[in-house]
Amino acid sequence: MPQKSSRLEWVSLLYLVFFVFAVLSPSFITREHFGLSQTWLEEITIFFFGMAGLVTFTIYERVMERRAKESEKIQDAYQRAKTELIDSYAYIGAINRKIELLKKLANDTSRATVDARLSKDLFSALAANACAAVGARAALIRCVELSKLRTDREFIHHTSGQMVFRVHNRDLKMLHEQKVGYDFVKAEDGQKILVIPSDGKRDHKAYLLLAFSGDVQDVDTSLLKVFINQAEMLYHQLTGLPSVSTPVLAEAPKSV
Numbered sequence: 007m008p009q010k011s012s013r014l015e016w017v018s019l020l021y022l023v024f025f026v027f028a029v030l031s032p033s034f035i036t037r038e039h040f041g042l043s044q045t046w047l048e049e050i051t052i053f054f055f056g057m058a059g060l061v062t063f064t065i066y067e068r069v070m071e072r073r074a075k076e077s078e079k080i081q082d083a084y085q086r087a088k089t090e091l092i093d094s095y096a097y098i099g100a101i102n103r104k105i106e107l108l109k110k111l112a113n114d115t116s117r118a119t120v121d122a123r124l125s126k127d128l129f130s131a132l133a134a135n136a137c138a139a140v141g142a143r144a145a146l147i148r149c150v151e152l153s154k155l156r157t158d159r160e161f162i163h164h165t166s167g168q169m170v171f172r173v174h175n176r177d178l179k180m181l182h183e184q185k186v187g188y189d190f191v192k193a194e195d196g197q198k199i200l201v202i203p204s205d206g207k208r209d210h211k212a213y214l215l216l217a218f219s220g221d222v223q224d225v226d227t228s229l230l231k232v233f234i235n236q237a238e239m240l241y242h243q244l245t246g247l248p249s250v251s252t253p254v255l256a257e258a259p260k261s262v
Contacts, residue, residue, distance in 0.1 A: 027051075068113045129237060130160035136214055136233040137163050140225045142200075144169040146215040148233065149241045152179050153209050159241065171215050173199055178213050202230045204238040210245070212238035234237040 129147055137145035143166060147158040155175040162171070172194035181189055181203050190198045200222060202214040214234040216225075 020059075020062050024055045024062070027055045126161065128240065129159075130163060130242075132233050132237050133163035133214075135162050135231055136216070137165060139229055139233075140216065141218075142216040143219045144171075144217045146171045147176075147237045148178070148213045148215060149210065149238070150175050150178055150213060151210055152182060155179060157247070158210065161237075166219075169217055170195075171199060171217065172197075172213060173201070178203070178211075179203075181213075182211060187231070200225065202227060202234050204234045205231065206235075206238050210241070212241055 133145040133147050136142070136147075144162065144164045146163075147159075147161045148157055148171075150156065151158055152175075157175060160170075173191055174194070177191050178201065181201060186203075188200065188202045189231075191201050193199050195215060200216040200218070202216070204212045204214075206212070212234050213236070214230055216230075
């Protein structure tokens with residue numbers, strides 16, 4: 007701000023000099039020159055100094071406009087960098103929360119494996135962690151016998167209010183047959199449900215169903231694969247089914 011005031015003072019001083027020269031020009035011209043009368047010379051001189059003052063202010067305004075645009079660009083770049091930095095910290099925080107979820111999941115799973123039993127609380131914890139990881143309204147882990155389209159077990163977690171997942175098992179079997187990693191399935195009540203099938207290849211398969219309150223954005227399906235693969239492994243231990251080589255982590259991160 008002081009620099010701008012200093013420039014304005016210099017421009018004002020320069021304009022004042024031109025104004026003084028214009029006023030005093032009749033005193034400088036006392037006779038004819040170049041075949042022009044004294045009156046003509048005075049008028050030309052006054053016009054010249056007046057135009058010089060006007061041009062000075064015009065150039066000053068152009069310079070200030072250009073510098074104002076440069077300052078605006080710098081401010082925009084600063085705001086953009088600030089936003090990107092905030093987003094980066096938010097992303098790092100989200101990753102740290104997911105790491106904590108995975109640590110807790112691994113700890114709970116190891117305890118269940120050592121005890122050779124599986125409780126409803128552990129399945130509910132898997133559903134709750136999956137729900138919290140993506141900000142879903144409700145999460146359901148459904149274990150299905152595909153050949154009979156029979157639901158063997160279900161474990162649900164709600165964040166607000168009760169909800170019923172009205173998704174038919176034939177729609178879940180279709181995802182298995184199409185070998186898709188995830189998809190949205192339209193429930194009987196019209197809701198769009200995100201379905202994450204496990205990577206298991208056997209007839210008994212686990213599915214993770216997620217319901218959202220609004221639009222779905224940036225859902226890390228690779229993390230959800232971890233939860234549902236763990237759920238299927240624990241389900242096999244609970245029911246005494248043959249062990250299945252189910253990958254714990256998805257092959258590559260994916261986002262919806």
